[in-house]
Amino acid sequence: MRNFLLGCFAFALNLPVMASESIHWGYDEQISPEHWGHLSDQFKSCDTGKNQTPINIQNTYKSQAIHQLNIQYKTSPNDIIFNGHTVQINTKxxxxxxYIVIDHDQFFLKQFHFHTPSENQIYGKQYPLELHFVHANKKGELAVLxxxxxxxxPNSELSKLWKDLSPEENKEKTFSQRINIEKLIPRNHGYYRFSxxxxxxxxxxxIVWIVLKQPLTLSPQQLTTFKSRLLHQHNQRPIQPLNGRIIIED
Ligand SMILES: [Zn+2]
Known part of the structure; x- marks a missing residue:
């Protein structure tokens, strides 16, 4: 079984909080999302957790109390890798x-990666692609935008990303040109937020989840390029129950 196995689990977040043990998981057959909770004791939350992502975002509450989202992405990321599950871009x-600022707290960008089709849905709509920017604050708490x-x-920055992506799995490649992360963020920063x-x-x-309301676009060709890297053309976890959680919007 090709390299795919080797990449499993070692990737996740590049954060010290993550276990490094290699446990094989995926999106199909015996290692698909409905089996994750049984693959390892470390994965129990996948089964027993009550605040799981993704969700279908609906019945939201408008809040006057939450702040405008402050997104400060200024530098170009360092490298890009296909880790067996997704294409991931790492910051230095x-x-x-x-960083982004949530409740006056800075969350620093660690990596971003893609899912197709989208994992979260907005009023039942599933999008062809979802981008996850993963952040951690100084206490090690995580926030995903x-x-x-x-x-x-087409999105100009996606073209640059795909260009530098190594055809080999688990082989990181340092970017040959500047990536402007701001072009991967819509102008309107209106958002939904949930735990x-x-x-x-x-x-x-x-984990604090912030989902921007305004979508961006990519070309069919750019989507095909991403899908062609995945083992079965998709890497999305199914919708999880809300279990009484409240979704707020600004
Ligand atoms: Zn993700």
Missing amino acids: TNDHHD AVMFNLGK GSLTTPPCTEG
Whole structure:
């Protein structure tokens, strides 16, 4: 079984909080999302968790109390890798130049990656692609900022990303040109917010989820390029129950 197995689990977040043990999981057959909770004790939250992501975002509450989203992505990321589950782009280690501010707390960008089709849904709509920007604050708490993509005009930065992506699995490649992360964020920063989990094992909870309302576009060709890297053309976890959680919007 090709390299695919080797990449499993070692990838996740590049954060010290993650276990490094290699446990094989995926999106199909015996290792698909409905089996994740049984694959390892470390993955139990995937089964027993009550605040899991993704969700269908609906019945939201408008809040006057939450702040406008402050996104500060200024530097170009460092490298890109296909880790067996997704294409992941890493920032420079210990680089604190790129961050978002949530409740007056800075969350620093660690990596971003893609899912097709989208994992979260907005009023039942599933998008062709979802981008996850993964952040951690100084206490090690995580926040994910999600951006949806519809099919349409190509995105210039996605073209640059795909260009530098190594055809080999688990082989990181340093970028040959500057990537402007701001072009992967819509102009309008209106958002939904809820408490959730990692959408991949170990499905750790207590993560702040921010989903931007305004989608971007990518071309059908750009989507095909991403899909062609995946083992079965998709890498999305199914919708999880809300279990009484409240979704707020600004
Ligand atoms: Zn993700």
